Amino acid sequence: MTTPIAQLDSGPLIRWSWITDHGDLILSNLVQHLVLTFVTVAIGFVLSMLLAVVALRFRFTFAPINAVTGIMYAVPSIALFVLLTPLTGLTTLTAEIALISYTLQILTRSIVAGIDGVPPAVRESATGMGYTDRQRLWHVELPLALPVILSGVRIATVTTVGLLPVAGLLGSDQGGLGELIFDGLTRFFNTPLLVGAVLVVAVAVACDLLLVGVQQVLTPWARRRGTSA
């Protein structure tokens, strides 16, 4: 707690020439950040969907699934990235495994909560109309659960955007915009730090707003009722 305050970089807050000189690097890091985030959430969603279907069909598995994904969620991000390196090396795979495991808890819970929230009367009418279990899941339960599921996707996406830079600790190819941040930290150079951090915040807020938009387009009834998840 008593560490004396030391300034990282005594130079100007930002060197614009560095930014113009490194436009390609910034752009490729930004693209990598978006791609890795998308891959993480997509794989996380598929796995969570499977876990949720199992948890819904076999109720007794919900508590253990929730407990295991919960413990994975409690492990600090740096620790998970670093502890996986003996198994998978300093690779994108390491970063991906850690990031995906963080999305499981959020997504599984939101899918289960969303489908649980479908009114029993609606479910019974669907069965009464002759829907099979699978048809009922795809055509009735999932659409009605969509607002809750999408709010889970929103949290998972934003969390991934924020944690990905920490994976930059593993090396310059893993962390998307984290490369700029770690570059700045190791060289005591403010400009890449500032560019990296500001872009991470911008990407997170942009993804959040984009998904709010998607939520409103896909579930117009929720907006009309005036509820927001």
Place this chain on the structure above:
Amino acid sequence: MSFLHDVFVWFNDPVNWSGSNGVPARVLEHVVLSLVALLVAAAVAVPTGALLGASQRKGTVLINLANVGRAIPSFAVLVLGVIWLGLGSAPVVITLVLLALPPIFVFTFTAVREVDAAVVDSARGMGMTERAVLWRVRLPLARPLILYGLRLSSAAVIATATLAALIGGGGLGRYIVDGFSVRDYRVIFAGTVLVVGLVLISEAFFAMLERTTVSPGIRRAAET
């Protein structure tokens, strides 16, 4: 199993229990960082959430602000804090406070706002002042959710305080970052176990707090 044995040996070595890099010192740093941040966040977010929740105002601006706040990545905030304030504990505490604020505020606001209107009306009908309605009706009924918000924030703060080590700060993150730089996985694992242990202690603490401070009638109603 030999890896776990090595970790066990590390924990048993008296060298790792003394000095400024010993377990007690690092745990204390971690707990102080987390506790200061959580207390500051609670001192700000609980009263504002409760007052706004009990008022007639819609509170849309603050709720939206809190939702945007939840989207802002802690690591980026930490880095911006370092650029602004330099290395040290100040940017870490600020980051952790900003991380803890939104959930505490949103849960407190929602819990106080969504107390059954009929209950609030009967309290008023019995002659309670607005202040008494807040303190003796709304807050006790909202307590389980308020505690849940604090519990979530506390776990997030303890886990995120490890990031302090990335900017040269103390706490249990030191074991993880320093261990990684020399590829000593025993130390990394020991640090992780300690952080997860602190999170579990915090979870147990809030579970106990809920059991002892929430009226049994409310708890029973919430369970059904």
